[in-house]
Amino acid sequence: MYRYFIILILFLIYQFAVAQNVGQPGNDSIINYTDIQGNKQGKWIRKYDKEKIAYIGYFKNNKLVGNYKRWYYSGALKADINYNADGSIGYAKLYWDNGKLMAKGKYINQNIKDSIWEYYGTDGALLLKESYKNGVLNGNTVAYFRNGNRSKCAPYNDGKLDGIYKEYWEDISGLVRLEITYKKGVRYGPINVYFDNGKTYLKGEYFSDLPHGKWTIYNKDGKVEKEMEYYHGKLKNEEKYNEEFKQQMKKWEQMKGKIPEPTEEDFYTPKQKSQQPQNEY
Incomplete structure (x- = not known):
């Protein structure tokens, strides 16, 4: 009985010694x-x-x-x-x-x-920058075209869009194509859409995520093309507008402006599709 007791004590001492020595980088004696x-x-x-x-x-x-x-x-x-x-x-x-x-x-x-995370394509191009706080988007998320120009900029606060969301034209660095104001994840305030010459194409307002008030569409020369009035998401005098125009406005309304997580197609150039990793980390 005494012999078994001694063996047990020695085993526990060994286990304790092992526990003290393992878990340290550079100690490869036990794998x-x-x-x-x-x-x-x-x-x-x-x-x-x-x-x-x-x-x-x-x-x-x-x-x-x-x-x-x-x-x-x-x-x-x-x-x-x-x-x-x-x-x-x-x-x-x-x-x-x-x-x-x-x-x-x-x-x-x-x-x-x-903190800051950066994502690159298989060709080495920077495609996306995100700012995190404890696993939640917090700060600006910025997407890029492959030519290096900004594609989108989305301000996040505690995981929700908060501030002015922007999209840009590809070929002219810094030229804004779209601006939408968000408050705590909800569209609230001005929306502006621009031609590639910098002139306004569309101007309107959101109230609690719905189009509200006067919305105006311009041509490239800056002249007013259409004016419309919304009341909490409903277009007044809807019969005045043709179906094509109504569908166009519906498309704008459905666009929430969030930057999606990058897809495989975002990261691959056409010539590099065959280099797709088989097991993502």
Whole structure:
């Protein structure tokens, strides 16, 4: 009985010693270790198969610490993230399988986006910048054309559009095509649409997300083409306007102005479609 007791004590001492030594970057003596609480500790290596490594990282109490790398099945680097000592902050670079940078930014609490994130196409072009606060959009989200000019600018406050949302003409840097005012995610205030010569095409107002008051359409020379009156979303004297015009106005009304998350087609140039990553991080 005494002998078994001694063995148990020695086993517990060993477990304690292991727990103290693992979980530290640079300590590679034990790999893929899980402690008695079920937490990953120390160096971990995962493979797609016997030869191909999926990731290498260091864990401390089930949280990544130090450098973490992940690879595509092809062997190309997929993610390179450097975490601080307790894993609360990580600076990430994510890659396409052609070696080009896909995205970079800051994580908090392992995988929550924070601060500025940038996204790139497979050709290296910057396509989108987002500002986060604890995983929620906060600040300006800016999209870009492939020529480097701004495409859209959307101001967010606590995850909701708040301020003047803008879209731009592609070929003239900084020339505004559309402006809509938002308050806490709701269209509230002026809408202005412009020709590519800078002159006003449409001018109107929103009230609680609905067209309200006088709306005016101009031609390229600046002359008034049409005037209409809205009352809380309903067009007065609707019978005066032809079907084509009403459909055009309906299209404007349906446009909420939010910048969508980038799709695959946004990121790929036609010649690079074959380089699509098979396993996104």
